Amino acid sequence: MIRLVNFVLRLVLGGLFVLAAVIKIMDPAAFAVDIQNYRFLPRAMVHPVAILLPWVELGAGVLLVLGVWRRAAALVIAVLCVAFLVAISQALARGLDVHCGCFGTLAAGRIGWRNLALDLVLLGMAVWLTRWQRE
Amino acid sequence: MRRVILQAIIITLASMAVGAVVNAIRSDVDAKGNPRRLSWVTPPPPELGPADLVGLEEAQQLWAESRAVFLDARQPEDFAAGHIANAHNLPVDRFAEFYPEVAAWLTPDGHIIVYCDGEQCELSHRLMTQLRELGYRHVRVLHNGWTVWRRAGLPTATGAGR
Secondary structure, X not given: OHHHHHHHHHHHHHXXXXXXXXXXXXXXXXXXXXXXXXXXXXXXXXXXXXXXXXXXXXXXXXXXXXXXXXXXXXXXXXXXHHHHHHHXXXXXXXXXXXXXOOOHHHHOOEOOHHHHHHHHHHHHHHHHHXXXXXX | OHHHHHHHHHHXXXXXXXXXXXXXXXXXXXXXXXXXXXXXXOOOOOOOOHHHEOXXXXXXXXXXXXXXEEEEOOOHHHHHHOEEOOOEEOOHHHHHHHHHHHHOOOOOOOEEEEEOOOOOOOHHHHHHHHHHHOOOOOEEEOOOHHHHHHHOOOOEEOOOOO
């Protein structure tokens, strides 16, 4: 039973990260604007993060779907989720009027509590898969 | 667990390496014809020159004489909560949606004053750039507009755009 649950969680979580990554890789400039709007990172880091971060999402997502180094892949995703959590929280706390940037233009509109809730769910899945998954 | 952490570090670094290589060699372009390859150096914020800005005093005078159209670049919720009286709402993030209605008030040679809120707010700068690209010649930014206008006790209004 737990194996089936883990299998489904892997596909959903990994799939979501692959999707999010591909959208950003297809339009890094738009992602850079989204990052900048968060006014969270120093300006010098905006482009490097826009170039590199989607590939970490992609690498971890693909490995999780394939089931290769699956616990490590889930751990990477968990760390990313924590970083997103911090970024979204500070944007909400400051009342910033920004797009999430999470799924590019697929999820348009202003950032809100829904983004935070989704991130928490994904973080929960990632922590679960890091902890309760067999290699 | 130590092995898992090590693997996680390897996944992260290897993915970054792939990303750096792809960014270096990719030559594809987006729908507007701009290359998708990004520079590692983040470009500096757009510098506003004196010709891009309008002072509160001049803005107030243009407003009183109805010689300028005021455009609020913020989101509709913020606009509804309070804006410069007689201003129109043109959220820069939803430009295509709002522009057709606002366009009726604009002329290429008329004064257009755009504003948002906060010292750091770049919405009005982006709106100015977009309007100039459409051929409006006299677009200027009232820097930190909503705050300075309100603090000066000048006429404001609430409610959705008209």
